[in-house]
Amino acid sequence: MRREEDISGKLDWYSIGLYLALITMGWINIYAAVYFDGLSLFDLSYNPGKQLMFIVVSGILILGIIIIDMRFYEAFAYLIYGVALFLLLMVPLIGKEVGGNKNWLGIGMFGIQPSEFAKVATALAIAKFIGTVGFRMDNMRSQLSVFALMCAPIALIFLQKDFGTAMVFASFLVVFYREGMSPFLIIVGFCSAIIFILTLLVSNQIYLHIGVAVVLVTVIFFGKRKLKRIVLLTAGAVMLSLVIESVDYVINNVLPQHHQNRLKALINPDSDPLGFGWNVTQSKIAIGSGGFFGKGFLEGTQTKFDFVPEQSTDFIFCTIGEEWGWVGSLMVIGLFVALLLRIIFIAERQKNRFARAYGYGVASIFFFHFAVNIAMTVGLFPVIGIPLPFFSYGGSSLLAFTILLFVLLKLDAHRSQVLQRI
Secondary structure (H helix, E strand, O other), rough: OOOOOOOOOOOHHHHHHHHHHHHHHHHHHHHHHHHOOOOOOOOOEEEEEEEEHHHHHHHHHHHHHHHHOOHHHHHHHHHHHHHHHHHHHHHHHHEEEOOOOOEEEOOOEEEHHHHHHHHHHHHHHHHHHHHHOOOOEEOOOOOOOHHHHHHHHHHHHHHOOOOHHHHHHHHHHHHHOOOOOOHHHHHHHHHHHHHHHHHHHOOOOHHHHHHHHHHHHHHHHHOOOOOOHHHHHHHHHHHHHHHHHHHHHHHHHOOOOOHHHHHHHHHHHHOOOOOOOOHHHHHHHHHOOOOOOOOOOOOOOHHOOOOOOOOOOOOOOHHHHHHHHHHHHHHEEEEEEEHHHHHHHHHOOOOHHHHHHHHHHHHHHHHHHHHHHHHHHHOOOOOOOOOOOOOOOOOHHHHHHHHHHHHHHHHHOOHHHOOOOO
């Protein structure tokens, strides 16, 4: 690789500032989540000290990403993707179990979660394919190819029974839509999720079938009565009806018991407040008890007495809500929204499809994690065990999110050197 010119002045320092603010706040809140008298922020025996070590490693990674030639990421995208798939394949064979899930590779105390880094690899591979000369999203062969790139890691992660992480990869549909895919699949997918939840709430499924039929007839009658549109709408209605009929089978025969319990907790957490409803109930109590301004740093009683499980990982937002209140929660959400908007802005100003598609891949992954994690903690989404970027404790997730963001910033810093290919 040739030596890169100094690009420090071309890096998007607005995004870097948001990144630094988020990882700093995340580190402090991890400290608050596990705090006890005498605990130091720098004690490597506990989560805050370990997270600081991961932050330092992230800084080293950032330097490496900036130094490497920008063409590396596109040229080796498929190779990186292949390595990621190989590691995912190895997890069920030689992986170790952590927290009840066998989705780690490692020796002794050191390990990585390949599924986190597979998000980076998949974003690069999809962007690489979209960036090829002559690519058209309205071409069936192209659509099958990008869906295959998206679904391969999903299938391998399903083997690990890590359904939450597998769901993250569906966020690449946003990239496909931006590059010209019909919104039909996204709309049907969104409607299927709603129908799935409604099926759990409604005892007689015939009413849901009637509702789908009524909506179909209404849309066809008042909309454009073109044959292609009618066929697509009818196909969508059939898919929704199949979802309605398959819900009971999926829940009782496909999902493991702990995932069944998570769905029950979403629908009615009060039905078993000391069992499967405990996490969500305590999470909402912690956030609600923070009030407007919060109880104060290190003053969260729900946090101190470990009422909420996984307080420093999946449920880190509870610490924010309890100790910093509505104001602090709004500040954190505002920082994430600002970062997401900035990523989309950066993606749109790229001069080639590879960088633009990769940028939207980064935005979609960040948005899914941010939205779903917070929705989990307030009981609006099933608990599926995905981290809040830069806040949840964990080396693999922090490093993966850092790589995602800074590869984009590296590509953006060199956008003036790229020939127009959009």
